[in-house]
Amino acid sequence: MVVVALTVAGARPLAHDMWMEPTTFLPETGQIVGVKLRVGQDLLGDPIPRDSSLINQFVFEDAGGRKPLVGRDGADPAGYLRVASPGLVVIGYHSNPSRVELTAEKFNQYLKEEGLEAVAAVRARRNETNAPVRELFTRCAKSLVLSGSPVDAASGDRVLGFPLELVAGRNPYVIHAGQDLPVRLTYENRPLAGALVVAMNRRDASQKASARTDAEGRAKLPLGRAGMWMVKAVHMVPAPAGSNADWASYWASLTFELSGDKSGAH
Amino acid sequence: MRASVAVLTVLVVAVASRPTLRAHEIGTTRVSVVFEEGRTYQIDIVTDATALAEKLEASAGRTLNADMRSEQLQSLMAGADAMFRGRITLMFDDAEARPAIAYAVRPVPDASSASTAAIHLTGEIPPGARHFTWKYGWTFASYAMTVRNASSVESATEWLEGGQTSPPISLAAPPSHLDRLQTAWRYLVLGFTHIVPKGLDHVLFVLGLYLLSGRARSILWQVSAFTVAHSITLGLSMYGIVSVTPRIVEPLIAVSIAYVAVENIFLSELKSWRIALVFAFGLLHGMGFAGALRELGLPRTEFLTALLTFNAGVETGQLAVIGAAFLLVGWHCAHRGWYRRRVVVPASALIACIAAYWTVQRLMS
Numbered sequence: 001m002v003v004v005a006l007t008v009a010g011a012r013p014l015a016h017d018m019w020m021e022p023t024t025f026l027p028e029t030g031q032i033v034g035v036k037l038r039v040g041q042d043l044l045g046d047p048i049p050r051d052s053s054l055i056n057q058f059v060f061e062d063a064g065g066r067k068p069l070v071g072r073d074g075a076d077p078a079g080y081l082r083v084a085s086p087g088l089v090v091i092g093y094h095s096n097p098s099r100v101e102l103t104a105e106k107f108n109q110y111l112k113e114e115g116l117e118a119v120a121a122v123r124a125r126r127n128e129t130n131a132p133v134r135e136l137f138t139r140c141a142k143s144l145v146l147s148g149s150p151v152d153a154a155s156g157d158r159v160l161g162f163p164l165e166l167v168a169g170r171n172p173y174v175i176h177a178g179q180d181l182p183v184r185l186t187y188e189n190r191p192l193a194g195a196l197v198v199a200m201n202r203r204d205a206s207q208k209a210s211a212r213t214d215a216e217g218r219a220k221l222p223l224g225r226a227g228m229w230m231v232k233a234v235h236m237v238p239a240p241a242g243s244n245a246d247w248a249s250y251w252a253s254l255t256f257e258l259s260g261d262k263s264g265a266h
Numbered sequence: 267m268r269a270s271v272a273v274l275t276v277l278v279v280a281v282a283s284r285p286t287l288r289a290h291e292i293g294t295t296r297v298s299v300v301f302e303e304g305r306t307y308q309i310d311i312v313t314d315a316t317a318l319a320e321k322l323e324a325s326a327g328r329t330l331n332a333d334m335r336s337e338q339l340q341s342l343m344a345g346a347d348a349m350f351r352g353r354i355t356l357m358f359d360d361a362e363a364r365p366a367i368a369y370a371v372r373p374v375p376d377a378s379s380a381s382t383a384a385i386h387l388t389g390e391i392p393p394g395a396r397h398f399t400w401k402y403g404w405t406f407a408s409y410a411m412t413v414r415n416a417s418s419v420e421s422a423t424e425w426l427e428g429g430q431t432s433p434p435i436s437l438a439a440p441p442s443h444l445d446r447l448q449t450a451w452r453y454l455v456l457g458f459t460h461i462v463p464k465g466l467d468h469v470l471f472v473l474g475l476y477l478l479s480g481r482a483r484s485i486l487w488q489v490s491a492f493t494v495a496h497s498i499t500l501g502l503s504m505y506g507i508v509s510v511t512p513r514i515v516e517p518l519i520a521v522s523i524a525y526v527a528v529e530n531i532f533l534s535e536l537k538s539w540r541i542a543l544v545f546a547f548g549l550l551h552g553m554g555f556a557g558a559l560r561e562l563g564l565p566r567t568e569f570l571t572a573l574l575t576f577n578a579g580v581e582t583g584q585l586a587v588i589g590a591a592f593l594l595v596g597w598h599c600a601h602r603g604w605y606r607r608r609v610v611v612p613a614s615a616l617i618a619c620i621a622a623y624w625t626v627q628r629l630m631s
Binding site for chain 2: 016018039040041042045047048054076202203205241242243244
């Protein structure tokens with residue numbers, strides 16, 4: 001009898017980003033926009049079809065309020081929305097926690113990559129640096145699309161209330177390539193200080209801009225070129241008691257498209 | 267056992283609609299492996315064409331042009347053959363195989379769907395090869411790999427992460443799918459061996475239950491309470507409804523063993539509160555079993571079968587312990603005057619000492 005091991009032991013580190021790619025960042029009013037979920041590195045992603053068991057919230061918010069994205073399980077794009085009126089549409093995907101088990105080596109490497117030195121320090125203090133880890137990870141992805149003219153600077157990003165959330169300090173559709181984007185990072189609706197925030201452009205994702213958040217959870221990221229951008233941050237806390245895990249991580253991302261046209265500013 | 271099956275069935279129905287913790291984000295890549303008569307192999311990879319082309323271009327330091335047609339994507343992939351091979355590994359025993367690879371990108375049926383790449387790998391199996399291992403590094407998501415023999419319709423499915431090396435798959439016998447019966451047998455055995463010989467703590471607990479009194483009624487009541495209780499928490503834990511960290515469960519299991527053993531020294535007949543306590547302890551042990559079962563891993567397709575048969579295996583292991591104890595001492599001497607003094611009390615004291623030691627040890631670690 002052939003016994004194929006059915007466990008997923010020895011899985012690769014799940015230090016992959018997760019982000020949303022709308023079929024267009026600049027839809028017409030009335031247009032249907034498909035929202036694709038992507039998992040990968042350096043904005044090179046694999047499609048993740050809709051899986052309702054993973055969805056905690058998959059919503060969009062505009063001036064008219066908050067509505068769910070519709071979709072069918074197993075489909076990519078994972079959800080669709082209809083742009084009802086001109087303005088900024090904030091799309092959010094908040095996953096249920098997934099469980100992963102990592103070897104000490106892989107976990108330590110991933111802490112280093114994601115700027116989670118504080119967690120590494122706690123592990124060192126507890127003599128756990130060489131211990132394998134059971135982790136719960138939760139995705140908190142956002143995407144901003146704009147319908148109509150960007151001149152209405154008053155309409156900006158919105159707080160969706162995700163556990164870890166990146167909020168654009170300015171509407172990215174009113175700034176242009178070469179300017180800074182201020183962002184705010186919150187964990188459980190409070191500013192998160194000292195966290196590594198990284199921005200990358202689809203065209204040269206290996207050239208990353210990064211900054212640490214200040215005491216108010218704010219950071220400024222220079223966006224050097226036009227095109228699709230992703231801003232990301234990872235936060236890790238001890239897993240809640242009774243969760244049968246050691247650490248809980250939260251993966252925030254924010255995608256949008258930056259105009260290269262200077263006339264778009266102000 | 268029938269009672270625990272009933273309890274678990276009820277639980278399963280109750281939780282069927284509840285979202286459970288999922289291990290991974292499953293992508294759209296699929297890999298199927300077919301072995302023909304032990305001589306040749308055929309591997310088909312089906313994946314999102316644009317996602318693959320993007321990664322191939324990025325590896326070459328370029329950016330993929332948007333809106334490429336399927337023929338263009340196909341020729342891009344064929345041109346990046348050497349690059350593509352760099353992130354796949356196909357091994358027969360310790361020798362790496364170099365397959366012939368054909369790339370095809372299917373035209374998009376309509377504007378809303380993504381184009382799919384179908385990559386076909388073929389080659390000869392080295393004579394005498396015993397195992398096959400596979401690694402595919404062009405996806406970041408989880409994917410399914412199915413393996414079958416050309417002569418068989420049965421296939422085995424393996425869930426892998428991008429870049430993860432598969433476990434060795436034997437070529438000696440057809441890589442048959444573990445059907446329900448095989449899964450049942452496998453988890454029954456795993457459940458049994460989790461008690462005998464691997465679970466000395468559970469063995470001592472069951473012996474503690476056995477030693478209380480020589481009467482069949484006493485053993486029957488306690489074992490039933492214990493069984494129902496551990497079945498409940500095993501089921502609840504595996505479905506993610508109940509979750510208590512092993513840091514709490516494991517020391518408490520040790521405490522439960524010590525308690526039962528100490529009580530045996532002062533008590534010689536079954537009281538109703540003892541049954542209640544044994545029930546409560548059973549809840550703890552069930553969580554311990556769940557931790558062990560989670561480490562063993564459960565097949566996605568036969569989750570319930572594996573859960574029920576593991577529980578049955580655990581049960582059989584416990585009954586074997588009681589049977590052995592009965593044959594060894596109970597049968598000859600349970601009715602003798604010195605049985606309590608010379609067997610029950612010293613054995614219980616020994617169990618209590620070991621369990622106390624474990625309690626301290628588990629609290630420290």
